Amino acid sequence: MGMTMTQKILAAAAGLSEVKAGQLIEADLNLVLGNDITSPVAIHEMEKLNKKEVFDKDKIALVLDHFVPNKDIKSAEHCKCVREFACKNEVTNFFDVGEMGIEHALLPEKGLVVAGDVVIGADSHTCTYGALGAFSTGVGSTDMAAGMATGKAWFKVPSAIKFELTGRPKKWISGKDVILHIIGMIGVDGALYKSMEFTGDGVANLSMDDRFTIANMAIEAGGKNGIFPVDRAAEQYMKEHSARPYQIYEADPDAEYDETFVIDLSELEPTVAFPHLPENTKTVAEAGEVKIDQVVIGSCTNGRIEDMRVAAEILKGRKVKKGVRCIVIPATQKIYLQAMEEGLLKTFIEAGAVVSTPTCGPCLGGYMGILAAGERCVSTTNRNFVGRMGHVDSEVYLASPAVAAASAVTGKISEPSEIGC
Amino acid sequence: MQAKGHVFKFGDNVDTDVIIPARYLNSSDPAELAKHCMEDIDRTFIDRVQPGDIIVAEKNFGCGSSREHAPIAIKAAGVSCVIAETFARIFYRNSINIGLPIIECPEAAKGIEAGDEVEIDFDSGMIYNRTKGAQFQGQAFPPFMQKIIAAEGLISYINGKK
Numbered sequence: 001m002g003m004t005m006t007q008k009i010l011a012a013a014a015g016l017s018e019v020k021a022g023q024l025i026e027a028d029l030n031l032v033l034g035n036d037i038t039s040p041v042a043i044h045e046m047e048k049l050n051k052k053e054v055f056d057k058d059k060i061a062l063v064l065d066h067f068v069p070n071k072d073i074k075s076a077e078h079c080k081c082v083r084e085f086a087c088k089n090e091v092t093n094f095f096d097v098g099e100m101g102i103e104h105a106l107l108p109e110k111g112l113v114v115a116g117d118v119v120i121g122a123d124s125h126t127c128t129y130g131a132l133g134a135f136s137t138g139v140g141s142t143d144m145a146a147g148m149a150t151g152k153a154w155f156k157v158p159s160a161i162k163f164e165l166t167g168r169p170k171k172w173i174s175g176k177d178v179i180l181h182i183i184g185m186i187g188v189d190g191a192l193y194k195s196m197e198f199t200g201d202g203v204a205n206l207s208m209d210d211r212f213t214i215a216n217m218a219i220e221a222g223g224k225n226g227i228f229p230v231d232r233a234a235e236q237y238m239k240e241h242s243a244r245p246y247q248i249y250e251a252d253p254d255a256e257y258d259e260t261f262v263i264d265l266s267e268l269e270p271t272v273a274f275p276h277l278p279e280n281t282k283t284v285a286e287a288g289e290v291k292i293d294q295v296v297i298g299s300c301t302n303g304r305i306e307d308m309r310v311a312a313e314i315l316k317g318r319k320v321k322k323g324v325r326c327i328v329i330p331a332t333q334k335i336y337l338q339a340m341e342e343g344l345l346k347t348f349i350e351a352g353a354v355v356s357t358p359t360c361g362p363c364l365g366g367y368m369g370i371l372a373a374g375e376r377c378v379s380t381t382n383r384n385f386v387g388r389m390g391h392v393d394s395e396v397y398l399a400s401p402a403v404a405a406a407s408a409v410t411g412k413i414s415e416p417s418e419i420g421c
Numbered sequence: 422m423q424a425k426g427h428v429f430k431f432g433d434n435v436d437t438d439v440i441i442p443a444r445y446l447n448s449s450d451p452a453e454l455a456k457h458c459m460e461d462i463d464r465t466f467i468d469r470v471q472p473g474d475i476i477v478a479e480k481n482f483g484c485g486s487s488r489e490h491a492p493i494a495i496k497a498a499g500v501s502c503v504i505a506e507t508f509a510r511i512f513y514r515n516s517i518n519i520g521l522p523i524i525e526c527p528e529a530a531k532g533i534e535a536g537d538e539v540e541i542d543f544d545s546g547m548i549y550n551r552t553k554g555a556q557f558q559g560q561a562f563p564p565f566m567q568k569i570i571a572a573e574g575l576i577s578y579i580n581g582k583k
């Protein structure tokens with residue numbers, strides 16, 4: 001029987017000619033990732049191991065991004081713990097303040113992940129790298145500790161759902177609308193334990209930044225990973241960012257899928273996920289009058305350069321509505337610099353938005369934009385759970401950078417066409 | 422191995438943000454995390470939970486962030502087992518890796534109510550509702566995972582492996 005793209009990568013990493021859904025395997029890892037929240041737990045677990053050294057100092061990435069620059073004393077101590085560990089083990093890819101960015105935007109940009117890789121990260125959005133044709137998935141800190149010491153991880157081989165994308169999205173429709181539409185359709189556990197494999201002619205009409213956004217939110221449908229075929233755009237991206245050789249895997253023509261969905265990208269409309277689950281989607285047209293207090297444009301989902309450009313295009317020559325706080329957070333130092341050189345930061349500031357150094361910050365209710373009781377935020381992040389951005393009685397509405405920027409101008413959930421864009 | 426206790430019942434999609442809110446993630450001390458376990462979904466949970474008590478939930482328990490702090494907080498709060506219709510996958514593997522027993526059993530998730538007294542036999546996967554006199558067959562772990570659980574988690578399993 002044929003294998004899916006994910007199964008082929010896992011078979012190769014386990015040294016097997018074939019794997020089947022449900023099979024337990026042990027796979028070799030190309031990269032193990034951790035951040036300032038999850039790494040300290042992993043480091044303490046590693047201390048309990050007989051073997052305390054890392055398996056390969058070049059195949060570990062430690063990124064301080066959630067609560068940095070340190071938000072309080074406890075965060076400072078966590079970062080210090082990771083810094084000391086990185087120093088002691090001579091971890092090549094340690095990214096501290098000044099070099100860091102939000103991990104899932106940073107790693108592809110630094111060329112640390114390429115097609116065919118098997119990557120685990122102690123962060124649920126590690127699935128982002130599927131955009132490059134890699135198998136990557138989120139794990140916990142104990143898995144991270146074991147991965148850092150042994151270079152291996154156990155996996156249950158997943159079955160897959162196929163999403164065949166056709167057509168070309170309309171103006172202002174981005175990867176965020178695609179993935180919110182899919183999660184609305186299949187639910188937050190619609191892909192539980194499974195791979196989400198994206199295929200079809202429509203893929204060519206999605207930029208790499210769109211694909212990162214889509215793969216990033218596979219976990220919001222419960223997926224183990226989300227993965228895209230490696231086409232010219234993906235190869236181009238890897239050549240520009242990485243010196244590492246890559247390996248292209250394709251699904252067998254007779255691979256079995258649990259389900260297949262065909263999605264015509266040209267039919268998609270600006271989409272918003274209402275509180276308190278990413279599956280509560282409506283089109284902006286269906287949203288009704290929802291007044292907002294805050295807008296956040298950033299995160300590992302939508303803090304990339306294209307997101308900055310879209311937001312700036314909408315905010316150019318306009319003002320953030322009085323009474324609304326608009327917070328823009330470029331995801332990495334490189335994106336920050338690029339946004340500065342392109343004049344985007346000036347546009348944001350002139351519009352009355354604030355621009356922050358790269359950080360996860362408000363995405364997980366850390367700092368830099370916490371909501372009070374009763375407040376509402378339109379955010380380009382990926383989760384709108386109860387209390388995710390602050391008070392348990394606050395609300396987060398997930399949307400694309402285009403919708404977020406337009407909403408900042410009107411003070412209510414809006415699409416760009418409402419302000420003449 | 423067995424567990425016995427009273428049940429705290431939850432619905433679908435209990436996410437790791439309500440199990441342990443991110444505002445407490447600047448600590449990784451189990452006792453400290455336990456103090457805030459379930460705080461954003463049930464403020465009284467931590468005052469009422471007794472050692473050995475059991476959490477029963479519906480679909481997709483533990484969805485969201487990969488924070489291992491979530492199963493750690495539940496275990497440190499004294500919970501002996503979580504039964505759910507389904508678990509989110511990262512929560513599932515984290516629980517195994519830290520040695521928190523979890524069982525998937527849709528029938529038990531439906532047939533058990535808050536406050537019921539429940540007993541679980543982990544070797545057989547049997548779940549007994551002592552209050553209602555019902556019993557359910559939960560899913561047993563595959564041998565590979567049994568080995569990790571028997572070693573009380575992935576770290577000791579690796580230490581014991583040659």
Ligand code: SF4
Binds near residue numbers: 104299363364
């Ligand atoms: S931006 Fe948000 S979702 Fe992404 S890694 Fe940071 S906290 Fe997690």
